[in-house]
Amino acid sequence: MARAQKARIPVPAAPRRIAVLGAGSWGTTFAKILADGGNDVTLWARRPELAREINEVKRNSDYLEGINLPRTLHATSRLGEAMRDAEQVFVSIPSQSLRSNLEAMTPFLGPETIVVSLMKGVEKGTGLRMSEVIAQGLPVDVERIAVASGPNLALEIAREQPTAAVVSSASLETAQAVAMAATNRYFRSFVNTDVIGTEFGGVLKNLIAVAIGIVDGVGYGENTKASIITRGLVEMTDFAVAYGAEAQTLSGLAGLGDLIATCESSLSRNNTAGRLLGQGYAFADVVKQMNQTAEGLASVAPILSLAEARGVDMPIVRQVSQVLAGTLDPKDIAPHLTTDSDEPQGERTTDDGTGRGRTTLRGALKRAFDQLRDGGGSARRDRP
Numbered sequence: 001m002a003r004a005q006k007a008r009i010p011v012p013a014a015p016r017r018i019a020v021l022g023a024g025s026w027g028t029t030f031a032k033i034l035a036d037g038g039n040d041v042t043l044w045a046r047r048p049e050l051a052r053e054i055n056e057v058k059r060n061s062d063y064l065e066g067i068n069l070p071r072t073l074h075a076t077s078r079l080g081e082a083m084r085d086a087e088q089v090f091v092s093i094p095s096q097s098l099r100s101n102l103e104a105m106t107p108f109l110g111p112e113t114i115v116v117s118l119m120k121g122v123e124k125g126t127g128l129r130m131s132e133v134i135a136q137g138l139p140v141d142v143e144r145i146a147v148a149s150g151p152n153l154a155l156e157i158a159r160e161q162p163t164a165a166v167v168s169s170a171s172l173e174t175a176q177a178v179a180m181a182a183t184n185r186y187f188r189s190f191v192n193t194d195v196i197g198t199e200f201g202g203v204l205k206n207l208i209a210v211a212i213g214i215v216d217g218v219g220y221g222e223n224t225k226a227s228i229i230t231r232g233l234v235e236m237t238d239f240a241v242a243y244g245a246e247a248q249t250l251s252g253l254a255g256l257g258d259l260i261a262t263c264e265s266s267l268s269r270n271n272t273a274g275r276l277l278g279q280g281y282a283f284a285d286v287v288k289q290m291n292q293t294a295e296g297l298a299s300v301a302p303i304l305s306l307a308e309a310r311g312v313d314m315p316i317v318r319q320v321s322q323v324l325a326g327t328l329d330p331k332d333i334a335p336h337l338t339t340d341s342d343e344p345q346g347e348r349t350t351d352d353g354t355g356r357g358r359t360t361l362r363g364a365l366k367r368a369f370d371q372l373r374d375g376g377g378s379a380r381r382d383r384p
């Protein structure tokens with residue numbers, strides 16, 4: 001029997017100083033990923049009592065029940081202390097609150113600091129992606145901005161279940177520096193330079209996961225869900241490509257990978273919010289019941305406006321917005337999903353020959369094979 005290959009994890013010459021801003025479920029989990037990768041990590045928590053709990057008992061019981069945090073992880077409620085001398089600053093707060101936090105961060109940025117968004121939403125009102133909001137609000141060159149995304153349900157990773165992600169930046173060097181830091185024995189980061197595709201993948205899969213939650217709540221089964229996931233990927237790809245993404249990014253970790261994880265898991269807050277809607281709760285009641293961030297709820301309206309501006313049809317997302325508005329009965333969502341036409345339509349996939357969503361099964365399999373073969377090495381591209 002072949003012996004399992006042991007992963008080679010690059011060990012930094014000296015621990016990198018890293019700040020993670022936001023001590024919710026993902027910020028805390030990412031701080032653990034980075035600390036377990038040998039970095040010197042300080043986590044910023046808004047509430048001093050949470051910072052105290054993390055420092056004193058190495059727990060974050062509000063967001064990650066039962067998880068022991070690394071002994072080396074330090075937390076503080078003082079932003080300046082968290083960011084002092086940080087080479088890399090990871091931001092993990094709700095997307096709608098990002099802009100209002102940027103001014104406070106500015107005095108603590110060094111000339112070389114890399115800023116990484118871990119968030120998966122677009123800003124209401126502007127429709128901007130989080131890396132764009134960062135570029136507008138911080139004195140940081142676009143080459144020093146990165147995003148990290150992928151099938152990354154926080155609790156599974158906090159339990160150290162093996163997971164992959166992709167780090168994207170306009171600068172491959174920046175993406176590689178971040179991916180090197182965000183790699184450990186249970187978490188591996190690949191890289192690409194398609195920031196638009198990587199970021200929109202994370203935003204759009206949330207909207208499809210809300211749709212999946214809705215039909216789950218109604219009681220529909222696997223056929224309905226598989227239909228939505230497949231059609232949803234076409235919508236995601238059409239949209240992202242219309243905004244300049246590479247179609248193949250949407251068949252990678254930040255697209256299809258995250259779509260599968262989020263649609264499959266009851267850990268997903270977007271999926272959970274959808275399920276409550278499908279069970280008949282009104283939007284306002286769902287928001288009240290969610291004590292963690294379900295980004296999809298706020299991103300539906302800006303994504304539909306952006307889709308309209310580029311002439312992209314998004315029937316699934318449109319129907320999610322109608323359910324949120326209370327104008328569509330959740331049980332009516334499935335029959336309308338793919339088309340409003342009475343005529344049979346050709347099935348357009350992400351490889352329809354139009355070049356819009358060009359990606360092939362062969363290509364996807366090759367990418368999966370390449371990633372498996374390369375597992376254990378240093379950061380690699382999330383594409384062939």
Ligand SMILES: NC(=O)c1ccc[n+]([C@@H]2O[C@H](COP(=O)([O-])OP(=O)(O)OC[C@H]3O[C@@H](n4cnc5c(N)ncnc54)[C@H](O)[C@@H]3O)[C@@H](O)[C@H]2O)c1
Pocket residue numbers: 022023024025026027046063092093094095097101118119120121152153154155291292293295
């Ligand atoms: N949880 C996951 O599995 C996961 C995985 C990948 C990406 N993400 C993304 O990470 C981002 C954060 O999600 P999360 O799961 O950590 O959310 P969360 O609700 O668990 O935590 C949000 C954190 O932001 C803080 N916060 C709330 N409002 C704030 C404000 N106005 N200013 C500053 N801080 C504020 C909260 O105190 C909390 O620490 C989201 O964009 C989400 O899509 C989450």
Ligand SMILES: O=P(O)(O)OC[C@H](O)CO
Pocket residue numbers: 120150151152153154206209258261262267268269270271293294295
């Ligand atoms: O809990 P959700 O729905 O925000 O999803 C979490 C992550 O984005 C999954 O990759």
